[in-house]
Amino acid sequence: MTDTRSAWAEVAATTVPTLADLFVAEPDRLTRLTVEEGGILFDFSKTHLSKALVERFVALSEASGLAAKRDALFAGEAVNVTEGRAAEHSAERGQGAPESVARAAQLHARMRGMIDAIEAELFGPVRHILHVGIGGSALGPDLLMDALGRDADRYDVAVVSNVDGAALDEVFRRFDPQATLLVVASKTFTTTETMLNARSVLSWMEEENVEDPYSRVIALTAAPDKAVEWGVDETRILPFSESVGGRYSLWSSIGFPAALGLGWDAFERLLEGAAAMDRHFRLAPPERNAPLLAAFADQYYSLVRGAETRATFAYDERLRLLPSYLQQLEMESNGKSVKADGSPVDQPTAAITWGGVGTDAQHAVFQLLHQGTRLVPVEFVAAIEPDHPLDEAHHRTLLINCFAQGAALMAGRANDADPARAYPGDRPSSTILLDRVDPARLGALLAFYEHRTFANAVLLGINPFDQFGVELGKEIAKSIESEGTANFDPSTRALIARALG
Ligand code: F6P
Numbered sequence: 001m002t003d004t005r006s007a008w009a010e011v012a013a014t015t016v017p018t019l020a021d022l023f024v025a026e027p028d029r030l031t032r033l034t035v036e037e038g039g040i041l042f043d044f045s046k047t048h049l050s051k052a053l054v055e056r057f058v059a060l061s062e063a064s065g066l067a068a069k070r071d072a073l074f075a076g077e078a079v080n081v082t083e084g085r086a087a088e089h090s091a092e093r094g095q096g097a098p099e100s101v102a103r104a105a106q107l108h109a110r111m112r113g114m115i116d117a118i119e120a121e122l123f124g125p126v127r128h129i130l131h132v133g134i135g136g137s138a139l140g141p142d143l144l145m146d147a148l149g150r151d152a153d154r155y156d157v158a159v160v161s162n163v164d165g166a167a168l169d170e171v172f173r174r175f176d177p178q179a180t181l182l183v184v185a186s187k188t189f190t191t192t193e194t195m196l197n198a199r200s201v202l203s204w205m206e207e208e209n210v211e212d213p214y215s216r217v218i219a220l221t222a223a224p225d226k227a228v229e230w231g232v233d234e235t236r237i238l239p240f241s242e243s244v245g246g247r248y249s250l251w252s253s254i255g256f257p258a259a260l261g262l263g264w265d266a267f268e269r270l271l272e273g274a275a276a277m278d279r280h281f282r283l284a285p286p287e288r289n290a291p292l293l294a295a296f297a298d299q300y301y302s303l304v305r306g307a308e309t310r311a312t313f314a315y316d317e318r319l320r321l322l323p324s325y326l327q328q329l330e331m332e333s334n335g336k337s338v339k340a341d342g343s344p345v346d347q348p349t350a351a352i353t354w355g356g357v358g359t360d361a362q363h364a365v366f367q368l369l370h371q372g373t374r375l376v377p378v379e380f381v382a383a384i385e386p387d388h389p390l391d392e393a394h395h396r397t398l399l400i401n402c403f404a405q406g407a408a409l410m411a412g413r414a415n416d417a418d419p420a421r422a423y424p425g426d427r428p429s430s431t432i433l434l435d436r437v438d439p440a441r442l443g444a445l446l447a448f449y450e451h452r453t454f455a456n457a458v459l460l461g462i463n464p465f466d467q468f469g470v471e472l473g474k475e476i477a478k479s480i481e482s483e484g485t486a487n488f489d490p491s492t493r494a495l496i497a498r499a500l501g
Contacts, residue, residue, distance in 0.1 A: 004461070007060035008347075012304050014056055016048045018426045019410045026051055035290040038276040038444030039435040042290040046410050047297040047377070047428045048305075057296035057459075058286045066292075066458045073454065074282060076100050076243070080465035081340050086243040087465045089450065092251035093271040093443070095278040103241060104252070108271075111238055111253055114218065115260050118181065123216055127156060128175040131257040132197045133185030134161040137220070139328055140250025140446075141185070143321040144258035147437055148266065150318065150387070157261040163193035168200055177208035182217045185254050187246050189219070189226035192474070198230075220253040245465050247328050248450060266439045273443030281451040291451035297377065297430065298452070299459050302348050307375045311365075312355035315382040315402035318437045322381060323355030326449060333453045333464035340463040349460055355379075359401045369409065370423050378429040380406055381445075385436035406431055 002010075016022075023029055023045075033045040049057075061067075073079050076086045076097030091100035092107075118126050131141055138161040145157050158171045182205070184198045198217075205213035217236060219227035224239040238253035250258070251271060259267035281291050301307040314322045334350035356365065358380070369376055382402045386395035412425015432448075434441045457464035485493045 002059060002063050004060065004063045007056070007063040008303070011053065011056045011060055011300065014050070014053050016050050016053055019046055019048065019428065020426070022048070022050055032287070033293065035284075035288055035293065037280045037284075037290055037448075038273050039438075039441045040444055040448070041431075041433040042294070042448075043431040043433070044293050044297060046406055047430055048300060049293065049297055053300065054287050054293070054296060057292075057299070060459060061286060061292065061455075064458050064461065066286075066455065069458050070282060070454075074278070080243075080245070080463060082463055082466045082468070087245055087248065088241060088243040089245065089248035089251055090275075090278045090447075092240075092244060093275040093278060093447075095275050095282075100241065100243070107238065107240055107253055111256055111259055111267075112264055114236075114238060114256070115264060118260065123181060125179050126181045127179040129155045129157040129181050129183060129257050129260060130171060130175060130201055131157060131159045131183045131185060132161075132194055132201060133159070133183075133220075133254070134191060134193050135328060135332075136246030136249050137185040137187060137191075137194065137254055139247075139321070139325045141255060141257045143319075143325045144250065144255065144270070144442070145261055146321050147318040147442055148439060149258070149261050152261050152263075154263065155261050157257050159257070160197055161193070163196055165200070168197055168204075172204055177205050177210050180205070180210075180216065182213075183220060183257055184217060184227070184230075184232070185220040185256075187222045187240075187244075187249065187254075189221045189223040189230065192477070195230070218256070220256050246467075247332055250446070262439065269439035270443035273440030273445075274447035275443075276440075277444040277447035277451065281447075291448055292455050294430065294448075294452040295455035295459060297428070298351065298456055301375065301377045301428065302351050305375055307351060307377055308348070309352040309354055309374070310377050310379070311369070312353070312379045312381060313358045313361050313402075313405075314355070315358035315380055315398055316437060317357065318383075318387060319381055320357045323353070325446075326355070327353045329449055330453050330456075332467045332470070334457050334460065334462060335469065336462045339461040341461075345460060345462065347460065349462060350456070351377075358382075358405070359398060362401065362405065366405065369427065375427070378406075378409060378427070380429060380431045381434070382431070383434040383437045383441075387437060403431070405429070 017025060030045045033049060035042045073087060074090055074096055076088055078084055078086055080087050088096050088100045090096045092104045094101050138159050142159040160167045160171055182201045186194045202213045214231050217232050219232040219237045221227050222240050222242045224237045227237050228234055238256060240252035244252050286292050312323050312326055314320055330353045331350050336349050337345055339345055369378060380402050382399055406429040409427035409429050410425060412423040415422035453464055485496050
């Protein structure tokens with residue numbers, strides 16, 4: 001077997017024709033590069049993944065030990081080497097080490113019991129759910145509720161993450177404190193923003209004469225002791241495993257507001273959809289494996305073509321929060337400068353992930369995509385079925401625009417007479433087309449992204465499951481609070497003096 005260095009060199013040395021030429025040279029391209037799984041069609045044919053390139057990436061993944069690393073991930077081995085623990089998000093959907101799957105099943109039974117108790121009004125009347133958390137403890141539930149909960153009339157769910165009081169204040173204005181349940185979501189139960197927000201919710205309840213506000217708190221955490229110390233009754237804690245990473249945690253009790261707001265059946269469909277993608281990632285051959293093909297394209301554009309960013313555009317209002325969710329998943333996982341063994345990486349790691357919503361983005365940022373000097377691989381995400389009662393012209397226009405953008409990026413248009421009106425073309429995109437936006441398909445889509453992130457990490461040799469990069473800023477904020485600014489640079493001191501006195 002070749003080593004990774006030579007396998008990378010082979011990838012880099014592969015001559016790849018233009019997209020237009022590829023479609024001519026490879027008549028089976030569309031079938032070969034279109035994968036269907038879990039009600040989602042992944043079309044990678046408008047990327048530069050030629051047959052030869054895919055073969056070389058398959059060789060690279062073999063040299064990188066991808067199969068063994070993937071097995072280790074699903075077996076619950078300590079793949080998060082810097083923190084000495086497993087990464088068991090798949091066990092939450094039944095795909096993992098038997099003990100972890102059993103533990104997840106227990107948690108889910110407990111979540112169901114809690115939902116029954118809330119519905120039976122054992123917590124008093126509940127109409128509003130105020131979920132307080134940040135990062136991985138907020139982005140997933142927020143995305144799920146925004147995508148799937150638009151018609152849900154079971155509860156009014158608000159997810160508040162920002163420590164800026166304006167965020168909570170907006171919710172206080174519309175929620176009835178007597179009918180509000182506070183859900184505190186924090187893996188560590190120490191995150192400054194979340195703890196401050198949670199305290200403010202309790203104060204609001206007290207001021208509004210809610211009897212025993214603590215009895216209206218549920219904690220979602222991997223640190224149950226800390227939640228008890230903070231004042232949450234043990235019986236109202238839904239503890240998840242330490243080995244489920246924050247940005248991979250919506251399948252655990254962090255998904256509780258979605259399970260409550262959408263109903264347990266919907267949450268189960270979500271888990272099943274993700275499990276189907278887990279099986280696909282584990283079992284599909286590399287050249288038909290959606291997360292792997294996506295990672296091959298990611299690496300090709302990053303390493304060989306020098307693309308610094310990658311953009312995802314959701315051509316579906318229900319998926320408008322997907323780009324923010326992906327930013328944490330991909331950049332917090334793979335924005336690293338050292339390999340899993342501590343040695344420095346010698347190639348670019350995670351692309352800067354950004355994006356927006358179509359068609360809005362067409363009228364704002366697509367100019368750069370079509371004519372700018374930077375290469376930005378684009379990903380379009382759309383759904384065949386709309387979810388609104390308006391004239392079908394809306395959905396038709398939405399989808400036609402989505403497909404037209406991919407076609408235009410690829411085809412381009414020459415204009416020798418007027419270069420300002422020329423489009424270089426040969427710009428890559430992939431399209432992810434869901435049959436419809438429902439819990440199962442959303443589960444499969446998010447699991448696809450998780451595995452693509454993992455596959456990218458394996459090809460780069462990095463550990464996607466730690467996030468030490470976020471610690472320094474947090475520490476400095478704490479030290480400013482406790483020790484003042486004397487030890488800081490003149491700019492920081494002046495800013496603090498000006499704003500905070
Ligand atoms: O600061 C980053 C981070 O640690 C994320 O990894 C995590 O999702 C988020 O903060 C929230 O952490 P917690 O769930 O422990 O409050």
